[in-house]
Amino acid sequence: MTKYLLRRILHGLVSVIIVVAIVMVLIYSCLDRQLIFAQDPVYVQLGNNQKTVYQYRKWEDFGYIDYVPYAEWLQTLVASGELTAERAAELSAFGQKASNDSEEVAEYVARFTAYYEGQGYAVTRLDAKLSKKKVAPGGQQQLFAYKDKPLMGRLWNYLTSLVSVDNIHYVQEDVGQRGLTFTLHDPVYGGDTFAPAIIGNGTLHKYLLYTDHHFPFVHQNLVTINLGKSYTVNSGVDVFQSMNAPQGSYVTRVLTYPTGLTENSADDLHSATYSAGSRDASLVNRDRFTDDYTSVVTIKSGLSKVGYSFVIGIIAVFLAYLIGVPLGIVMARKKDKTIDKIGTVYIVFIIAVPSLAYIFLFKAIGYSMGLPTTFNMDSVDWRMYALPIISLALPSVANLMKWLRRYMIDQMNADYVKFARSGGLTEREIFSKHILKNAVIPLVHGIPASVLGSLVGAIITERVYVVPGAGNLLTKAINTYDNGVIVGVTLFYALLSVVSIILGDVLMSLVDPRISFTEKGR
Amino acid sequence: MKVNNYNELVDLSDLSMSEAELFAHVDHNDLESEKITAPRYSYWKSVFRVFFRKRINIVILTLFAIILAFTYIYPLMVDYDPFQNLMDSSAKHLLPGAALNKLGHSIHWILGSGASGQSTFDAVWFGSRISITMAFICAAINMTVGILVGSVWGFSKKFDIFMTEVYNIIGNVPYILFISVLVLIFSAGFWTMVFALTITGWLGIAYFIRTQVIIIRDREYNLASRCLGTPILRIAMKNILPFMTSVIVTLMATEIPSYISYEVFLSYIGMGMSDMSLGRLIYQAENAMLTPGWQFEFWSPVAVASIITVVLYVVGQNLGDASDPRTHM
Numbered sequence: 001m002t003k004y005l006l007r008r009i010l011h012g013l014v015s016v017i018i019v020v021a022i023v024m025v026l027i028y029s030c031l032d033r034q035l036i037f038a039q040d041p042v043y044v045q046l047g048n049n050q051k052t053v054y055q056y057r058k059w060e061d062f063g064y065i066d067y068v069p070y071a072e073w074l075q076t077l078v079a080s081g082e083l084t085a086e087r088a089a090e091l092s093a094f095g096q097k098a099s100n101d102s103e104e105v106a107e108y109v110a111r112f113t114a115y116y117e118g119q120g121y122a123v124t125r126l127d128a129k130l131s132k133k134k135v136a137p138g139g140q141q142q143l144f145a146y147k148d149k150p151l152m153g154r155l156w157n158y159l160t161s162l163v164s165v166d167n168i169h170y171v172q173e174d175v176g177q178r179g180l181t182f183t184l185h186d187p188v189y190g191g192d193t194f195a196p197a198i199i200g201n202g203t204l205h206k207y208l209l210y211t212d213h214h215f216p217f218v219h220q221n222l223v224t225i226n227l228g229k230s231y232t233v234n235s236g237v238d239v240f241q242s243m244n245a246p247q248g249s250y251v252t253r254v255l256t257y258p259t260g261l262t263e264n265s266a267d268d269l270h271s272a273t274y275s276a277g278s279r280d281a282s283l284v285n286r287d288r289f290t291d292d293y294t295s296v297v298t299i300k301s302g303l304s305k306v307g308y309s310f311v312i313g314i315i316a317v318f319l320a321y322l323i324g325v326p327l328g329i330v331m332a333r334k335k336d337k338t339i340d341k342i343g344t345v346y347i348v349f350i351i352a353v354p355s356l357a358y359i360f361l362f363k364a365i366g367y368s369m370g371l372p373t374t375f376n377m378d379s380v381d382w383r384m385y386a387l388p389i390i391s392l393a394l395p396s397v398a399n400l401m402k403w404l405r406r407y408m409i410d411q412m413n414a415d416y417v418k419f420a421r422s423g424g425l426t427e428r429e430i431f432s433k434h435i436l437k438n439a440v441i442p443l444v445h446g447i448p449a450s451v452l453g454s455l456v457g458a459i460i461t462e463r464v465y466v467v468p469g470a471g472n473l474l475t476k477a478i479n480t481y482d483n484g485v486i487v488g489v490t491l492f493y494a495l496l497s498v499v500s501i502i503l504g505d506v507l508m509s510l511v512d513p514r515i516s517f518t519e520k521g522r
Numbered sequence: 523m524k525v526n527n528y529n530e531l532v533d534l535s536d537l538s539m540s541e542a543e544l545f546a547h548v549d550h551n552d553l554e555s556e557k558i559t560a561p562r563y564s565y566w567k568s569v570f571r572v573f574f575r576k577r578i579n580i581v582i583l584t585l586f587a588i589i590l591a592f593t594y595i596y597p598l599m600v601d602y603d604p605f606q607n608l609m610d611s612s613a614k615h616l617l618p619g620a621a622l623n624k625l626g627h628s629i630h631w632i633l634g635s636g637a638s639g640q641s642t643f644d645a646v647w648f649g650s651r652i653s654i655t656m657a658f659i660c661a662a663i664n665m666t667v668g669i670l671v672g673s674v675w676g677f678s679k680k681f682d683i684f685m686t687e688v689y690n691i692i693g694n695v696p697y698i699l700f701i702s703v704l705v706l707i708f709s710a711g712f713w714t715m716v717f718a719l720t721i722t723g724w725l726g727i728a729y730f731i732r733t734q735v736i737i738i739r740d741r742e743y744n745l746a747s748r749c750l751g752t753p754i755l756r757i758a759m760k761n762i763l764p765f766m767t768s769v770i771v772t773l774m775a776t777e778i779p780s781y782i783s784y785e786v787f788l789s790y791i792g793m794g795m796s797d798m799s800l801g802r803l804i805y806q807a808e809n810a811m812l813t814p815g816w817q818f819e820f821w822s823p824v825a826v827a828s829i830i831t832v833v834l835y836v837v838g839q840n841l842g843d844a845s846d847p848r849t850h851m
Contacts, residue, residue: 354783
């Protein structure tokens with residue numbers, strides 16, 4: 001069994017990787033890159049060479065290409081110690097035309113060209129655009145190298161950076177003594193109360209392990225999952241983060257910063273990450289922090305996107321099974337009676353009518369009953385959950401009824417049922433003890449999928465009721481060409497679906513001992 | 523045997539045949555006795571006999587005919603200009619009663635007028651022409667490809683391993699992504715939509731057919747047929763495909779309405795086509811739903827879309843039931 005499962009999981013992971021590759025081909029190679037500028041207000045205003053450079057810079061931000069301007073290459077030479085900063089500044093002033101370059105600059109330009117062309121880049125030099133002997137607006141000379149990212153390299157980079165483990169050599173700058181310290185008294189709580197924590201220096205996160213009052217009480221920052229940086233949806237934030245970060249209004253409380261400053265603030269000191277030179281750069285940081293671990297997230301009152309989707313989804317799934325299973329049994333028992341006919345009409349309604357139509361119908365009915373039709377994160381009114389949950393649950397009720405009825409009726413003519421009946425069992429016993437047990441097996445297979453599926457969220461329901469859930473993430477990302485988010489969300493969906501199918505098989509074999517995945521049994 | 527009812531006895535004189543003719547000796551004929559005489563059986567005739575035995579089917583079919591007439595014939599007869607009342611602000615967002623009074627008592631205004639003063643009734647039927655045509659074309663393409671690929675998929679073991687892998691992978695690429703990428707590469711037109719819905723849509727049908735084929739493939743009659751040397755293609759076409767007619771019709775009954783629903787869904791999330799299909803009408807009238815007095819613009823396309831899908835579904839399901847030979851008794 002374990003061996004079989006391991007093989008299934010490996011197989012699933014390979015499929016997931018291929019899915020990610022297909023999605024990467026679709027969005028990076030098939031789509032017209034020019035599309036991202038369609039709604040860009042900056043792009044319209046720029047002209048001449050500046051517009052071209054802006055294009056390439058944006059394409060790098062969206063992950064299409066590697067783009068290196070000449071000046072940036074000089075900076076890398078400065079970093080490697082070959083040039084001084086002043087010298088680099090002198091060299092970066094290349095002429096309006098190639099013939100105008102001074103000898104030294106020409107030498108470096110030639111080196112730049114040779115270096116990047118050797119690596120498969122295309123080097124472009126745009127001469128200055130002049131109008132009336134002066135440089136036209138945005139017409140400054142430009143020199144840069146660019147290369148399309150190859151699919152394999154992109155895939156490899158993406159997959160290897162999926163999980164990152166924080167280490168004490170993360171920070172490149174000099175931060176003094178690198179290392180991890182274990183303390184039983186977390187300084188965030190004043191240093192007196194018992195609260196174990198591991199604090200790092202030289203790591204990305206300051207707190208690698210800490211405790212607080214929220215479930216699951218012990219938290220870690222050691223291992224982070226990176227599904228891909230968002231560019232437009234939630235600028236600069238990782239997809240995983242934007243799916244899991246709390247939303248809503250700030251929760252402020254009295255907070256003592258490392259410098260001893262006490263203030264009403266929503267900052268979460270446990271989330272501090274390193275940001276080079278940030279303490280010296282701002283007075284605000286200098287007043288509060290004693291080191292460069294200044295970048296903190298704030299505590300908010302609401303749940304995360306996935307949180308809202310999951311709360312609504314899981315209650316809906318639970319309700320659906322609670323209502324759908326008994327109704328399905330009743331329909332099968334009273335086959336061709338009134339209750340079966342009413343149930344069938346309902347099933348036809350849900351299957352045939354577009355989902356949009358019945359969700360709006362539920363919304364209109366709910367509205368006339370006085371239920372809130374829009375979701376508000378800051379509201380404490382629990383009734384706002386009612387309509388989204390109902391809209392999600394009722395269709396799955398129909399689905400469960402349909403299949404359970406079908407499976408039970410198929411079982412009703414089986415020999416074991418006739419045998420049980422001839423043995424004198426009551427109809428009730430036959431249905432609940434014999435037929436049901438055999439009929440629910442295919443339904444059991446779907447339970448993990450519906451539970452994990454509620455993490456993904458429902459597109460229409462969340463849109464109709466303005467729920468800040470995860471369902472709209474993909475459509476939003478597609479509409480704003482946020483390639484990082486598209487890839488990240490697809491990976492998340494694909495992983496969930498692979499896992500839920502495997503879990504379904506496992507659950508099915510637990511429920512029905514006749515189903516076995518060991519190869520010897522067959 | 524005792525005859526209870528003497529009325530059933532036949533008077534010989536009624537047959538207008540002479541006694542010698544009636545009791546003439548007939549020789550035994552070996553050739554004739556080999557012939558099996560049964561009433562001529564036509565499969566499709568029995569299908570329709572069973573189908574029309576149910577009264578409800580006649581009602582639904584009539585409804586279906588009316589919908590088709592409104593979808594395909596009505597737009598040919600009327601001249602619909604969505605912008606004819608564009609400048610007349612008092613003609614916009616009217617309820618049926620007000621529209622009939624203001625714009626004249628004609629069939630155009632029985633559902634009121636929309637945001638640019640257009641007739642909701644006309645808009646709905648012009649929209650449903652696009653939606654239904656798309657659903658039929660998509661279903662035709664997907665079903666044809668799906669059934670062909672699915673039957674090969676069910677027969678060939680090597681192809682099965684390959685296709686199952688493809689199915690698992692393609693199934694995990696979000697459908698919306700495929701569609702939106704295609705819509706962005708081409709334009710958001712009718713044929714792009716058809717292309718987007720068919721490029722991977724056949725896979726699900728093929729998988730379904732594959733499972734059905736695997737179930738029937740190894741039945742005894744097929745084994746016998748193979749032992750007698752019937753080529754695989756003939757087995758697929760003559761032995762298996764007829765067996766699956768009811769399954770295919772039932773599948774079609776769920777497929778056609780599902781394309782209409784899917785088109786409505788895509789339009790709603792802003793990825794639909796640019797033509798004024800039913801989905802796009804719903805999408806554009808969404809704001810009207812909660813505005814008192816404007817609801818007709820929103821609920822009319824929703825209701826018509828629902829009626830169309832329900833009718834298509836019920837017709838298909840009942841036809842599927844009727845095409846199952848076990849119901850022909």
